Amino acid sequence: MKSLEKGRSGEDPDISVWVEQAVSGDREAFGKLYDLYSERVYRHVYYKVGNHAEAEDLAAQVWMNALRAIGRYKQMGRPFIVWLLSIANNQVIDHYRAQKDRTSIDDPGLWLSDGLDLEQEAIRDYNNTELREAILQLRPDHRKVVVLRFIDGLEYADIAAIMQKNEGAVRVIQHRALLALRKVLQAKVRAQ
Amino acid sequence: MIPDDLLARSLEEFRQGKGSLEAILTRFPYDTRVELEPLLRLALQVERLRDDTETAPSDAFRASLRSQLMRATVEAEPVVYRNGHTPHAPEFEVVPAAPAQITPMPARRTLFPRRWQQLAASFAAGALMVAGAGVGGAQAAKDSLPDQPLLYSLKLAQEKVQLTLASSEDERVGLYLQIAGTRLQELSRATDAGKTDLAYQLSQKYSQTLNQATSSLQNNGPQKNAISNTEVAGFVAQQVTSLQDLQKKAPDGVKEALALALSAAQGVHSDLTVSESSAPGQQVAPPAPQATTTAVVSDPPPPMPSATITVPEPSPAPGPSSGINVTGGTEPGGSIPNREQAPPPSTSGSLSPAPDKSGDQPPSSTAPDKGLSGAEPAPQPIPPRSADTPNTAAPVPAQSGSDAPAPPADPTPAPAETSASPEPEPSEPSGATPPPSDKPPVISVPPDGGAATASPTPPPADDGKGSGGLTPAPTPTPSKGLTTPDSSGDKHRVLPSVRPAYEAEVGFQQPSNGVTISITGALVAPDDGRGMP
Numbered sequence: 241m242k243s244l245e246k247g248r249s250g251e252d253p254d255i256s257v258w259v260e261q262a263v264s265g266d267r268e269a270f271g272k273l274y275d276l277y278s279e280r281v282y283r284h285v286y287y288k289v290g291n292h293a294e295a296e297d298l299a300a301q302v303w304m305n306a307l308r309a310i311g312r313y314k315q316m317g318r319p320f321i322v323w324l325l326s327i328a329n330n331q332v333i334d335h336y337r338a339q340k341d342r343t344s345i346d347d348p349g350l351w352l353s354d355g356l357d358l359e360q361e362a363i364r365d366y367n368n369t370e371l372r373e374a375i376l377q378l379r380p381d382h383r384k385v386v387v388l389r390f391i392d393g394l395e396y397a398d399i400a401a402i403m404q405k406n407e408g409a410v411r412v413i414q415h416r417a418l419l420a421l422r423k424v425l426q427a428k429v430r431a432q
Numbered sequence: 433m434i435p436d437d438l439l440a441r442s443l444e445e446f447r448q449g450k451g452s453l454e455a456i457l458t459r460f461p462y463d464t465r466v467e468l469e470p471l472l473r474l475a476l477q478v479e480r481l482r483d484d485t486e487t488a489p490s491d492a493f494r495a496s497l498r499s500q501l502m503r504a505t506v507e508a509e510p511v512v513y514r515n516g517h518t519p520h521a522p523e524f525e526v527v528p529a530a531p532a533q534i535t536p537m538p539a540r541r542t543l544f545p546r547r548w549q550q551l552a553a554s555f556a557a558g559a560l561m562v563a564g565a566g567v568g569g570a571q572a573a574k575d576s577l578p579d580q581p582l583l584y585s586l587k588l589a590q591e592k593v594q595l596t597l598a599s600s601e602d603e604r605v606g607l608y609l610q611i612a613g614t615r616l617q618e619l620s621r622a623t624d625a626g627k628t629d630l631a632y633q634l635s636q637k638y639s640q641t642l643n644q645a646t647s648s649l650q651n652n653g654p655q656k657n658a659i660s661n662t663e664v665a666g667f668v669a670q671q672v673t674s675l676q677d678l679q680k681k682a683p684d685g686v687k688e689a690l691a692l693a694l695s696a697a698q699g700v701h702s703d704l705t706v707s708e709s710s711a712p713g714q715q716v717a718p719p720a721p722q723a724t725t726t727a728v729v730s731d732p733p734p735p736m737p738s739a740t741i742t743v744p745e746p747s748p749a750p751g752p753s754s755g756i757n758v759t760g761g762t763e764p765g766g767s768i769p770n771r772e773q774a775p776p777p778s779t780s781g782s783l784s785p786a787p788d789k790s791g792d793q794p795p796s797s798t799a800p801d802k803g804l805s806g807a808e809p810a811p812q813p814i815p816p817r818s819a820d821t822p823n824t825a826a827p828v829p830a831q832s833g834s835d836a837p838a839p840p841a842d843p844t845p846a847p848a849e850t851s852a853s854p855e856p857e858p859s860e861p862s863g864a865t866p867p868p869s870d871k872p873p874v875i876s877v878p879p880d881g882g883a884a885t886a887s888p889t890p891p892p893a894d895d896g897k898g899s900g901g902l903t904p905a906p907t908p909t910p911s912k913g914l915t916t917p918d919s920s921g922d923k924h925r926v927l928p929s930v931r932p933a934y935e936a937e938v939g940f941q942q943p944s945n946g947v948t949i950s951i952t953g954a955l956v957a958p959d960d961g962r963g964m965p
Binding site (some may be wrong): 260261263264265266267268270271274275278282283286287292294296299300303306307311317334365366368369370371372375386390391394408411412414415416417418421422 | 434436437439440471473474477478479480481482484486487489490493494497498500501502504578581584585587588633636637834851
């Protein structure tokens with residue numbers, strides 16, 4: 241997997257060329273970008289909806305929208321993936337607006353995790369399934385930051401651009417999101 | 433509680449290799465470290481999910497979506513920004529197994545939307561030119577290659593505007609051929625520069641453009657084309673030759689790219705040749721009994737694979753169809769040269785109303801080979817070549833005393849006047865064949881490909897079922913030539929486009945219920961500056 245941590249000015253030169261070609265209508269170049277980023281976009285969408293069926297539908301729409309809008313893409317000093325994930329976020333928002341049945345996962349029960357042995361907890365190694373399920377239980381803004389930062393590997397500035405917040409706010413949300421995630425995981429351990 | 437920023441800074445330091453996790457943690461007091469460490473470790477554990485196979489798309493899904501993306505036809509859409517910087521266009525269209533294409537404008541449009549569209553397109557073109565000047569000028573854009581994205585996108589946008597402004601399918605075909613010639617020139621430059629990637633791109637674009645030209649040609653229907661298959665095939669044959677020459681001198685890598693373009697051109701040429709051979713009526717010009725216009729085409733289409741395009745050279749005089757042919761009265765963009773060959777539905781008048789309005793006949797525009805009442809048409813009186821050939825139709829004066837439209841409600845309308853149209857359909861009753869005695873105007877095309885002239889047509893006989901009047905505008909619109917550079921770009925030939933201006937009134941009766949419909953309108957060439965009366 242190609243490095244996820246491309247800074248704002250660190251876009252791979254090859255990728256920049258593909259982006260330029262895709263913007264000028266080169267479908268093959270767009271295909272290369274798809275090959276490079278399809279997994280990240282899909283994973284990002286998966287963590288929004290939590291199941292593969294919806295993730296596939298949404299990912300397909302994200303890429304079709306990207307194809308439709310690629311001619312208008314402008315280099316704004318951010319990696320191309322930021323643009324793709326912006327489309328993904330909008331797509332997910334539309335998805336939930338259409339469903340109108342989004343349930344809040346800001347479950348108060350998740351916050352009742354005081355009293356655990358923090359030192360014991362510090363060395364706990366969670367498996368991927370536990371982590372995945374816990375992330376999916378985070379409230380939306382927390383989940384978004386966790387996914388964008390730790391799974392998508394974006395810089396704070398890029399996350400801030402996507403979320404339309406300042407970087408400081410993103411750092412605060414990140415901190416709180418990790419605290420929330422930890423409590424969710426602790427609750428799972430308790431339940432076992 | 434630790435400061436919010438502390439976690440972020442600690443993670444950043446760890447990522448930057450400024451120390452192990454333990455080393456970073458030891459910098460902080462115990463209370464902070466106890467709180468910070470589980471979060472740091474948790475963050476690093478979450479990062480493992482980047483390679484989690486459980487959340488990765490399946491290979492089948494990825495392949496399927498990729499295939500869709502490669503084949504998807506994406507319609508041009510208005511720019512929509514909801515938040516100022518994020519493109520957000522949820523609607524899209526996917527047409528499987530179809531090349532990307534620009535959706536042609538609908539054939540029928542009302543006058544005002546059309547004008548607004550032209551105004552908008554003109555504005556867009558102007559804006560593009562201004563933008564072009566800002567980045568080095570339109571000439572720079574014209575000379576650009578795809579490795580200059582900004583200039584090249586400007587160039588493509590200009591082409592798109594031209595296509596949008598095309599008032600007829602014929603004009604669009606000519607533009608596509610012109611664009612294909614441009615792609616070929618670019619391909620030649622990319623070959624000379626040994627740019628393999630560019631050559632591949634341009635080969636693909638060239639192939640797409642050729643396909644769009646042929647699609648547009650077929651969409652228009654063989655009987656309505658001012659540009660015949662033979663001419664297009666000749667044009668393509670010329671490009672095949674150029675590509676073959678180019679391939680001989682190309683580096684190995686570029687040769688493969690050129691092979692793609694060559695294959696596409698040969699395929700199109702082959703299709704057109706077959707298509708043309710199956711429609712010999714387009715190559716010959718036998719006068720038909722029902723025709724009111726006789727075309728004398730003195731320069732037959734070039735034999736294949738002739739590389740000579742037989743479209744007329746630019747001529748200051750109006751094209752033949754600008755003065756003689758008016759059908760499809762609701763199309764403001766101008767008439768289609770050979771539509772008169774298709775007898776109209778059961779209506780009368782000098783405009784041929786759409787069948788769905790008369791309600792009793794299939795549309796002539798969709799079944800150009802069908803005569804009235806679905807009968808097989810008589811030999812086509814005027815082959816499409818008559819409009820393609822180098823010629824100039826003289827302006828046809830309005831027929832005196834015959835232009836007055838019949839009252840709309842008159843069930844037995846006055847004789848239809850077709851002062852300029854050679855076609856019999858305006859005055860034909862439903863299911864009837866046009867009177868062979870109608871004296872057609874004669875389009876004569878000099879053997880040298882010079883200007884052709886058309887003589888006026890006497891008014892068709894009154895069929896007693898409809899009425900209408902058609903008056904050519906006082907000043908016939910000259911045919912606007914489309915220059916189509918050949919592959920070398922140093923020769924320009926002209927493909928005709930027809931933009932006549934007519935005023936017309938038509939009344940026609942539905943035989944089934946006796947209801948008479950009257951339509952009054954004008955056909956105005958978009959660039960004439962004349963509008964609806």
